[in-house]
Amino acid sequence: MTxxxxxxxxxxxxxxxxxxxxxxxxNESPAGAYTWKKNKTELQDGYVVLKSGKRxxxxxxxxxxxxxVSEIEFKGEGKEVDFPIASLKAYGLVGxxxxxxxxxxxxxxxxxxxxxxxxxxxGVVMNKKIESTTPRLGYMVLKDGTRYEGxxxxxxxxxxxxxxEVKTDQGKQKADANxxxxxxxxxxxxxxxxxxxxxxxxxxxxxxxxxxxGTLPGEITIKPSASRFSSEKIxxxxxxxxxxxxxxxxxxxxxxxxxxxxxxxxxxxxxxxKEIFKGKxxxxxxxxxxxxxxxxxxxxxxxxxxxxxxAAASAVVNADAKKNNYTTNLDSIIRVxxxxxxxxxxxxxxxxxGYDNADDALEQSDNESLKANIGALELAIAGREVANxxxxxxxxxxxxxxRITNEKTVVYKSEFKDQIEALLFGCDKYLELSKSxxxxxxxxxxxxxxxxxxxxxx
Numbered sequence: 001m002t003x004x005x006x007x008x009x010x011x012x013x014x015x016x017x018x019x020x021x022x023x024x025x026x027n028e029s030p031a032g033a034y035t036w037k038k039n040k041t042e043l044q045d046g047y048v049v050l051k052s053g054k055r056x057x058x059x060x061x062x063x064x065x066x067x068x069v070s071e072i073e074f075k076g077e078g079k080e081v082d083f084p085i086a087s088l089k090a091y092g093l094v095g096x097x098x099x100x101x102x103x104x105x106x107x108x109x110x111x112x113x114x115x116x117x118x119x120x121x122x123g124v125v126m127n128k129k130i131e132s133t134t135p136r137l138g139y140m141v142l143k144d145g146t147r148y149e150g151x152x153x154x155x156x157x158x159x160x161x162x163x164x165e166v167k168t169d170q171g172k173q174k175a176d177a178n179x180x181x182x183x184x185x186x187x188x189x190x191x192x193x194x195x196x197x198x199x200x201x202x203x204x205x206x207x208x209x210x211x212x213x214g215t216l217p218g219e220i221t222i223k224p225s226a227s228r229f230s231s232e233k234i235x236x237x238x239x240x241x242x243x244x245x246x247x248x249x250x251x252x253x254x255x256x257x258x259x260x261x262x263x264x265x266x267x268x269x270x271x272x273x274k275e276i277f278k279g280k281x282x283x284x285x286x287x288x289x290x291x292x293x294x295x296x297x298x299x300x301x302x303x304x305x306x307x308x309x310x311a312a313a314s315a316v317v318n319a320d321a322k323k324n325n326y327t328t329n330l331d332s333i334i335r336v337x338x339x340x341x342x343x344x345x346x347x348x349x350x351x352x353x354g355y356d357n358a359d360d361a362l363e364q365s366d367n368e369s370l371k372a373n374i375g376a377l378e379l380a381i382a383g384r385e386v387a388n389x390x391x392x393x394x395x396x397x398x399x400x401x402x403r404i405t406n407e408k409t410v411v412y413k414s415e416f417k418d419q420i421e422a423l424l425f426g427c428d429k430y431l432e433l434s435k436s437x438x439x440x441x442x443x444x445x446x447x448x449x450x451x452x453x454x455x456x457x458x
Contacts, residue, residue, distance in 0.1 A: 028092030031066055033109045033182065035143055039063060040073070048074055048083055049090040060091060096182065108161065108177055111184035112138070116192045117154065128158045136192065138185040140164045140175060148173045149186065197235050197243040207256030209236050209246060220256045222272075229396070230271035230288040248272055276448050279455030281404055284448075287397035292412060298392025309383025310334060313376040320372035330373060339384040346377040400451070402458070417442045420450065427457035 034041040046060035058076010062069045064085075072083045072091055096109060122130040138152030150168035154161065161177045185192065204219040219237040223245075234254060236244050246254075248267035253275070255264045266275040269288055277284040314331035321328045334342065346358050349370070355361040358374050365371055395412040400423065402408070411419040424430045424441055430453075433441070441450045 026090040027069070028090055029096045030109050033093050033096045034062055034066070035181065036062075036066060039065065043073070043075065045094040046092060047094060048072060048088050051087060051089050053089070057094065060093075108164075108180040109182045111182055113189050116185055116189050118192075118196065119156075122155075131156050131159075135167065136185055136195070137187050138166070138183065140166055140173075140183040141181050142175060142179055143181045152183065152185065154183075194243050197245060201235060201237075201243075204235075204237065205256035205258055207254060209234075209254045210252045212252050220254055225271075227271075227288065229286055229290060229394075230273050231265070232271055234272070276398070277451040277455070279452065281402060281458045282451055282455045283401045283403055284451050285399055285401070287399045287410060290394045290397035290410075290412075292395045292397060292410075292415075293392045294395045294414070295392070296414075302392070306383045309379050313380040313383075316372055316376040316379065320369050324369055326369075328373075330376065334376070334380045339381060342377055342381050342384070346374060346381065349374055349377070398447075404458075411447075413444050416444045416447070423454055424450075427454055429453070429457045 029046075034044065041062045043059040043061045045058075047055055047057040048060060049055045056074065056077055056079075058074055058079075060075075061073040062071075063073060063082075064070035069085055071085060072088065074081045074083055096111065116136075118134040119131045120134060122132050124130065133152075133154045135151040135153045137150070139147060139149040140152065141147045148166040148168055150166045150173075153165045153167075155163050155165070163177055164175050164180050164183060166173045200223065201221045204221045206217075207220040208215045208217045209220070216236075216238060218239060221235040221237075222231050223233040223235060225231045225233075233245055233247050236246055236254075238244070248270050251267065253264065253266040253272065255262055257263070264275045264278075265272040266278075266283075266285055268285060271288050273288050274286040275284065313334055317328055317330045317334075333345070337345070350356075350358045350361040353361055353365065353367070353370055355364065358378060361374050362371050362378075395414070397410050397412045400409040400411060409419065409423060420442060424438070430438065430441065440446055441453065
């Protein structure tokens with residue numbers, strides 16, 4: 001089959017070929033690296049790659065607009081040529097990281113990974129949040145080509161890049177963000193990662209990590225965790241001095257020496273937990289999610305909270321009385337009254353002052369003494385409520401895991417004798433012991449020895 005060839009058909013094919021040719025161009029530098037003035041960019045160090053594959057380096061200037069480049073002015077290698085965009089395979093700037101990111105606000109090209117910049121909160125000034133980066137070896141290049149190297153620090157205001165500072169041997173050099181063309185670090189991402197980890201090391205212990213294929217000796221730092229029963233990450237310093245961060249997904253466990261005693265940790269349930277025994281049948285580790293309440297410790301804590309809030313309430317009352325020269329016995333009333341009586345007094349005081357409740361009085365009243373006294377009552381009531389609330393301090397629980405049957409027995413100090421009894425009576429060797437020997441097996445202080453005995457029995 002043949003198709004008629006007309007003038008419009010040829011124009012269509014010419015148009016399509018032009019589009020294909022145009023979109024084939026590759027700008028190998030970030031758009032923000034070019035400095036536009038009206039309909040062209042300033043001459044900058046760059047290159048063009050012809051369709052033949054030849055690369056030519058010199059100075060380039062883009063013509064058109066940031067979104068539609070039509071022509072590239074080239075000066076270099078003894079030539080001055082205005083290349084139609086369709087004649088080029090690629091173009092870009094020399095010395096600009098093709099993977100760099102660009103600040104939308106200033107057009108400054110960041111030539112280092114954004115993750116390398118550690119932003120610090122510097123407070124609020126004129127209702128704007130100020131942040132700055134930790135100073136690190138780097139550089140900034142101004143739009144006039146001036147380059148400064150030294151300790152680089154960035155500052156931003158409400159998330160917008162504001163200015164740069166480089167501390168050089170000659171002093172500090174500062175520049176507004178809109179004056180900077182490029183910036184970055186002269187140290188590697190790996191070096192920054194090492195510096196960040198080093199800052200987190202407060203106290204380390206000699207030990208080793210278990211990789212699954214063997215152990216590696218070094219120094220171990222346990223990173224702070226939200227739970228006192230488990231850890232989520234550690235920092236390991238190998239014999240080569242290199243720092244690495246590990247979590248329970250990357251190693252099977254670790255051990256360290258503290259006060260002359262070896263402490264072992266194993267990776268379980270996506271956390272590291274202490275392990276005091278691991279035999280052929282039993283494994284014993286700290287329960288990362290205990291549920292039992294330590295009644296004694298909870299009672300002490302709640303009493304302390306109640307006493308502390310009562311003392312604080314009395315201090316508030318007496319300070320206001322002294323300041324405004326009046327006599328009060330409210331501190332005595334707080335000490336001898338029940339929680340219900342204090343609530344009644346608080347509400348009556350607020351109502352007498354013309355408010356529906358204590359919250360309204362505290363928020364709306366301009367009588368500082370009234371607010372001080374009602375606030376003191378609120379504090380005392382809160383202390384009573386904490387003391388009488390459910391929940392409390394959790395026990396340090398240990399899981400006895402039978403690796404053969406997958407059965408788990410949870411034990412803790414205050415109930416250990418009763419909790420371990422079922423496992424002990426299941427062992428025929430235990431029944432052959434004297435009463436005094438059996439009693440020793442039931443003592444918390446002999447927990448690890450008891451587990452060794454049971455492991456040899458089951």
